[in-house]
Amino acid sequence: MRFPFLLSIALLTLPGCGNHAETSSLAVPAAAVQGQSPGEKRAARNPSIAYEHSLHLDVHEDKIGSVYEAVQAACREATADQCVLLESRLDTGNHASATLRLRARPTGIEKLLTLLSIQGGVTHISRTAEDLAQPMADHSRKLAMLHDYRSRLEVLRVRAGSNIDSLIRINKELAQVQNDIEALDGEIARLRQRVETEILNVHLDAVHHRSFMRPLSQALANFTSHLSEGLSSAITGLAYVIPWSIMLFVFAWGAGKLWGRSKRARARHDLGREDR
Structure with missing residues (x-):
């Protein structure tokens, strides 16, 4: 946030700011708690807590695709729970x-967890919570200050009258303040959505439900490719071995020649000594 000379002027008459803005935009009405499920009541009792769930499910490898589609279909149908698919990935290769x-809203997350629990064995489940009370309070306080500052700038614009230079600077500052307000409004909306909904991460795998024949069939299916890779590796290795073999042969042949000459020279020397 920028604070040019106009802000200094406005702050001279600015009364002490209270914390009334903190409870305005992010509070959950008490009447909305009535008739809610335990998950929604939990979220209402903790209006600044953002929850995230992680679920690992052991599913038969032939059913991973169908469970994957079922979860997406359930999310599409849960419009009342504001369910949104943020990310998805399906791998149907050797290891599906x-x-x-x-x-989604807490009720939607509970429905999805119930649906998933009957699709396979739960191997891991966890929940994390993030307290967003401080950033929510900070954003609300900054937004209240910006609204007050904008009001004072509008008063200054009226007082400026026909002073073109002052009007230009005031309008420029008003445009910047409006941009800051819109940015903070967007951030507050994101935080509100984060505490009113929850995140669910689902991992589907076939750890204990993998077919006995699947590894064998995969090995047979990949036999030709593995054979070609093995042959290519052998040919590549041979290409490296041949030059070294030639060099070693030449070295051994030269060393043998030198050894033979040295041996014959020593033999002649020994014979000469015997003759003397």
């Missing part, structure tokens, strides 16, 4: 697996 990342 899938991951999904969803966002």
Whole structure:
């Protein structure tokens, strides 16, 4: 946030700011708690807590694709729970697996967890919580100050009258303040959405439900490719071995020649000594 000379002028008459803005835009009405499920009541009792769940499910490898589609279909149908698919990935290769990342209201997350729990064995489940009270309070306080500053700038613009130079600078500052207000409004909306909804990360894998014949069939299916890779590696290795073999042969042949000459020279020397 920029604070030029106009801000200094406005702050001279600015009364002490209270914390009334902190409870305005991010508070949950008490009447909305009535008739809610335990998950929604939990979120209402903790209006500044953002929850994120992680679920690992062991599913038969032939059913990973169907469970993956079922979760997406359930999310599409949960419009009342504001369910949104944030990320998805499906791997149907040698090791089938899938991951999904969803966002929904607490009731929608509970429905998805119930749906997933009957699709396979739960191998891991966890929940993390993030307290967003401080950033929510900071943004609300900054937004209240910006609104007050904009009001004072508008008063200054009226007082400026026909002073063109002052009007230009005031309008420029008003445009900057408006941009700051819109940015903070967007951030507050993101935080509000984060505490009113929850994140669910789903990991589908076939750890204990993998077919006995699948590794064998995969090995047979990959036999020709592995054979070609082995032959190519052998040929590549041979290309490296041949030059070294030639060099070693030449070295051994030369060393043998030198050894033979040295041996014959010593023999002649010994014979000469015997003759003397």
